[in-house]
Amino acid sequence: MKAAITRSGSIALLLSMAATAPAFAHHPMGGQTPQTFMNGLLSGLGHPIIGLDHLAAVVGVGILAGLAARGIVPVLAFSAAVIAGVVVHLAGIGLPAGEFLVGLSTLVIGGLVIVRSKLSPALAVALFALAGLVHGHALGEAIVGAEPTPVAAYLAGLFVVQSALAVAAYALTLAVMSRPSRALGVSVMGAVVAVIGAAAATAATL
Numbered sequence: 601m602k603a604a605i606t607r608s609g610s611i612a613l614l615l616s617m618a619a620t621a622p623a624f625a626h627h628p629m630g631g632q633t634p635q636t637f638m639n640g641l642l643s644g645l646g647h648p649i650i651g652l653d654h655l656a657a658v659v660g661v662g663i664l665a666g667l668a669a670r671g672i673v674p675v676l677a678f679s680a681a682v683i684a685g686v687v688v689h690l691a692g693i694g695l696p697a698g699e700f701l702v703g704l705s706t707l708v709i710g711g712l713v714i715v716r717s718k719l720s721p722a723l724a725v726a727l728f729a730l731a732g733l734v735h736g737h738a739l740g741e742a743i744v745g746a747e748p749t750p751v752a753a754y755l756a757g758l759f760v761v762q763s764a765l766a767v768a769a770y771a772l773t774l775a776v777m778s779r780p781s782r783a784l785g786v787s788v789m790g791a792v793v794a795v796i797g798a799a800a801a802t803a804a805t806l
Contacts, residue, residue, distance in 0.1 A: 640750030644757020660709035662766035666773025685736020703801025713790025
């Protein structure tokens with residue numbers, strides 16, 4: 601009973617955090633547009649961690665890549681697509697219902713992790729690239745109006761931290777899946793990712 605209560609409390613906390621993620625995801629520098637190289641770099645490094653929905657998606661991508669066990673190319677495709685999404689945003693190209701799509705894509709990634717889907721390399725790259733574009737477009741809001749130097753630093757920070765987090769999730773998944781008795785833990789992580797995505801998508805419609 602105590603364990604069930606603890607799990608329920610954890611889920612409620614995740615829902616609450618996910619609901620506020622869109623508000624916090626664009627303000628790691630206190631809401632100010634980065635003005636220097638260091639500001640841009642720190643902002644890029646912080647965004648995927650501060651935004652719970654983005655963090656969940658990055659971890660989910662790494663887990664899915666690990667389930668397929670075919671290398672980290674899909675992970676890098678996601679990171680590259682995030683950069684492309686930021687560039688699209690900076691070019692002034694809008695994305696209707698962007699925050700909703702961020703939550704929805706995270707939900708889909710979580711769902712695939714729950715069933716421990718082993719996506720083909722081509723499908724994984726396509727899915728992660730699409731999700732990356734959506735997430736990158738949302739993350740691009742934080743750098744609108746910045747000079748080229750902080751923009752470049754921001755993009756570098758984004759790419760590095762996302763790739764590192766996803767590769768770590770990839771490696772951990774390989775280790776877990778090598779021990780079938782612990783494989784259920786992967787599905788549990790998928791459920792957490794899916795809950796965060798669902799909460800973010802719901803919050804975006806309110």
